[in-house]
Amino acid sequence: MKILVPVKRVVDYNVKVRVKADGTGVETSGVKMSMNPFDEIAVEEAVRLKEKGVATEIVAISMGVAACAETIRTALAMGADRGILVESDADLQPLAVAKLLKAIADKEQPGLIILGKQAIDDDMSATGQMLAALLGWAQGTFASKVVVEGDHALVTREVDGGLETVKLALPAIVTTDLRLNEPRYASLPNIMKARKKPIETIKPADLGVDPAPRLTVLKVVEPAKRQAGVKVGSVAELVAKLRTEAKVI
Amino acid sequence: MDFALTPDQEAVREAVARICRRFDDAYWLAHDRDGIFPHELLQALAADGWLGICIPEEYGGSGLGITEAAIMMQAVAQSGAAMSGASAIHMNIFGLNPVVKFGTDAQKHRMLPPLVAGREQACFGVTEPDAGLDTTRLKTRAEKHGDRYVVHGQKIWTSTAQVAHKILLLARTTPIERVGRKTEGLSLFYTTLDRSRAEVRAIDKMGRKAVDSNQVFFDGMEIPEEDRIGEEGRGFEYILHGLNPERILIAAEAVGVGLVALERATAYARERVVFGRPIGQNQGIQHPLAESWMELEAARLMVMNAAWHYDTGRPAGAAANAAKYLAAEAGFKACTAAVMTHGGFGYAKEYHVERYLREIIIPRLAPVSPQLVLCYIAERVLGLPRSY
Ligand SMILES: Cc1cc2nc3c(=O)[nH]c(=O)nc-3n(C[C@H](O)[C@H](O)[C@H](O)COP(=O)(O)OP(=O)(O)OC[C@H]3O[C@@H](n4cnc5c(N)ncnc54)[C@H](O)[C@@H]3O)c2cc1C
Numbered sequence: 001m002k003i004l005v006p007v008k009r010v011v012d013y014n015v016k017v018r019v020k021a022d023g024t025g026v027e028t029s030g031v032k033m034s035m036n037p038f039d040e041i042a043v044e045e046a047v048r049l050k051e052k053g054v055a056t057e058i059v060a061i062s063m064g065v066a067a068c069a070e071t072i073r074t075a076l077a078m079g080a081d082r083g084i085l086v087e088s089d090a091d092l093q094p095l096a097v098a099k100l101l102k103a104i105a106d107k108e109q110p111g112l113i114i115l116g117k118q119a120i121d122d123d124m125s126a127t128g129q130m131l132a133a134l135l136g137w138a139q140g141t142f143a144s145k146v147v148v149e150g151d152h153a154l155v156t157r158e159v160d161g162g163l164e165t166v167k168l169a170l171p172a173i174v175t176t177d178l179r180l181n182e183p184r185y186a187s188l189p190n191i192m193k194a195r196k197k198p199i200e201t202i203k204p205a206d207l208g209v210d211p212a213p214r215l216t217v218l219k220v221v222e223p224a225k226r227q228a229g230v231k232v233g234s235v236a237e238l239v240a241k242l243r244t245e246a247k248v249i
Numbered sequence: 250m251d252f253a254l255t256p257d258q259e260a261v262r263e264a265v266a267r268i269c270r271r272f273d274d275a276y277w278l279a280h281d282r283d284g285i286f287p288h289e290l291l292q293a294l295a296a297d298g299w300l301g302i303c304i305p306e307e308y309g310g311s312g313l314g315i316t317e318a319a320i321m322m323q324a325v326a327q328s329g330a331a332m333s334g335a336s337a338i339h340m341n342i343f344g345l346n347p348v349v350k351f352g353t354d355a356q357k358h359r360m361l362p363p364l365v366a367g368r369e370q371a372c373f374g375v376t377e378p379d380a381g382l383d384t385t386r387l388k389t390r391a392e393k394h395g396d397r398y399v400v401h402g403q404k405i406w407t408s409t410a411q412v413a414h415k416i417l418l419l420a421r422t423t424p425i426e427r428v429g430r431k432t433e434g435l436s437l438f439y440t441t442l443d444r445s446r447a448e449v450r451a452i453d454k455m456g457r458k459a460v461d462s463n464q465v466f467f468d469g470m471e472i473p474e475e476d477r478i479g480e481e482g483r484g485f486e487y488i489l490h491g492l493n494p495e496r497i498l499i500a501a502e503a504v505g506v507g508l509v510a511l512e513r514a515t516a517y518a519r520e521r522v523v524f525g526r527p528i529g530q531n532q533g534i535q536h537p538l539a540e541s542w543m544e545l546e547a548a549r550l551m552v553m554n555a556a557w558h559y560d561t562g563r564p565a566g567a568a569a570n571a572a573k574y575l576a577a578e579a580g581f582k583a584c585t586a587a588v589m590t591h592g593g594f595g596y597a598k599e600y601h602v603e604r605y606l607r608e609i610i611i612p613r614l615a616p617v618s619p620q621l622v623l624c625y626i627a628e629r630v631l632g633l634p635r636s637y
Contacts, residue, residue, distance in 0.1 A: 070256045070259075073256060073260070074260065077260060185264050185267045185268060185297065186260060186264050186297075187264075187296075187297035187298045187299075188261075188264070188297060188298035188299050188301070188302060188311050189298045189311060190298075191257065191260050191261070191264065191311075192306075192311050192313075195257065
């Protein structure tokens with residue numbers, strides 16, 4: 001079985017993001033970029049399925065500027081076998097990404113597509129679900145456990161009341177939650193091997209998809225700064241302030 | 250000219266830093282107290298292939314350059330492992346360069362893979378109590394008896410000899426009176442440290458307690474001829490080949506120690522409130538830290554410059570010596586500033602910066618003293634008469 005794993009290049013989770021002066025987005029130039037952490041979990045899960053003999057090939061896919069090849073390289077160093085870069089300078093929104101992925105899935109015929117449940121830059125949490133709809137496949141989102149048995153997958157999901165397990169007919173879509181696994185570090189020999197693994201570069205047009213954005217971002221602003229707090233001297237003063245100033249009681 | 254790290258180099262730094270994150274401040278504090286060698290760090294790096302970073306691929310390594318090794322060693326030191334971490338693996342990373350360069354194929358197959366895999370550790374026996382920096386005056390002698398050499402003499406400062414299986418040993422095989430030049434007649438061996446004929450005594454020292462340094466007394470230790478590297482009498486020349494890379498790596502380690510000290514000091518300066526404001530809001534606290542950042546960054550660029558000279562086959566002596574000098578001095582200043590920024594707390598072990606200060610002295614002293622670096626630059630770069 002072949003597994004596709006889309007990996008997104010995002011601002012590293014350790015970076016304190018800054019809004020661009022013109023309010024069109026966040027500053028990314030000169031900022032450390034890394035693989036979306038949920039996608040690392042997706043790559044890890046695919047590699048584990050390959051190590052168990054369930055998967056035979058893992059294809060890492062990234063979409064966006066040429067530098068996304070580095071993100072694919074990271075996936076290759078973790079154990080993916082080859083990469084596909086869909087190169088585009090356009091602002092790729094979830095629907096466009098889902099359409100591009102569908103076109104690749106039609107060609108590659110994978111048994112499973114494992115995606116992060118969301119990307120930490122825009123927190124959309126939409127691509128996996130849209131892709132499932134476009135392909136007409138079953139989906140197991142926010143997975144905390146994945147077991148593949150024959151022609152189906154059992155996906156355990158974290159829901160409000162506890163754990164829910166769904167049974168999906170393959171091929172299927174899985175999106176990863178934080179607790180699915182702990183991604184491995186790339187070993188040095190695997191970093192070296194990753195240099196030699198192939199990355200195919202294509203354009204959205206090659207897949208017959210128009211990636212033009214459908215949503216317009218009006219404005220990006222910094223969150224409001226928190227006001228300095230005050231210390232109250234007694235419970236009575238606290239209650240009074242809650243009543244007269246905050247007006248919550 | 251491109252000053253950015255390549256994606257592969259970024260990957261090296263990232264992966265090494267992630268492994269080192271498993272070894273936290275508490276780990277190093279405990280090891281600095283009990284003096285136990287950090288075997289777990291060595292094994293963790295070995296398991297992911299990191300010890301073989303610049304060993305050729307055919308002997309189990311990855312064949313990368315000194316540039317990548319320097320990036321790796323900086324990351325190890327900068328993780329907070331400081332010299333306790335860096336010195337624990339230093340020898341595995343580049344110590345066997347003379348074997349790589351001058352060993353036979355059979356020797357390389359025998360000697361390199363166990364070191365890369367972390368199955369064996371090695372120490373480096375050059376310095377002697379009565380020779381000091383004047384290496385050619387060393388007195389340890391290896392006498393040929395049939396197909397073996399018999400060693401008598403004494404080494405000092407031999408690091409990791411408590412835990413090492415092997416020793417890379419420089420000893421005199423022809424008495425100094427019988428050679429044309431004093432650099433001749435020394436031979437290099439890579440052999441088992443036979444503890445029945447070599448006594449290893451730890452030196453109680455200022456810092457880096459987890460990585461021992463020792464006096465080693467040889468009393469008839471036997472070395473089979475097949476453990477001699479290269480030709481008899483040319484050992485000094487072989488050692489010289491490894492000196493520049495060693496200086497580059499120790500310089501990278503010093504930059505790492507300086508940077509972690511600076512990180513700690515900056516974080517503390519931001520949080521510690523005295524006179525109703527963070528101490529880091531005072532220029533008297535800010536400026537030494539800002540100065541340290543500039544000096545460390547300049548030293549780091551010199552390290553990368555020296556590594557580039559070496560990896561591209563250019564003469565690297567001037568840059569490597571300058572890098573080692575600048576990095577050690579910048580690191581020392583940063584560690585001092587870090588302790589001072591912490592005020593009294595800087596003197597308490599639980600803030601870790603006092604350990605960095607004790608450990609950063611090592612790259613200042615060794616493997617060559619700052620004075621001799623200055624002598625080298627004066628003579629070889631400026632063309633002034635040799636002073637020693
Ligand atoms: C923690 C630690 C670990 C070490 N590990 C190892 C190891 O694993 N293997 C190994 O072989 N060695 C090791 N060394 C030894 C180290 O390389 C030596 O200490 C160093 O080379 C200096 O030699 P020395 O101590 O004999 O100094 P000396 O040669 O006695 O010099 C003393 C001082 O005099 C100065 N000086 C000497 N001659 C001149 C001159 N002509 N002009 C100006 N100044 C001069 C020096 O610069 C220095 O400041 C280690 C040392 C330390 C501290």
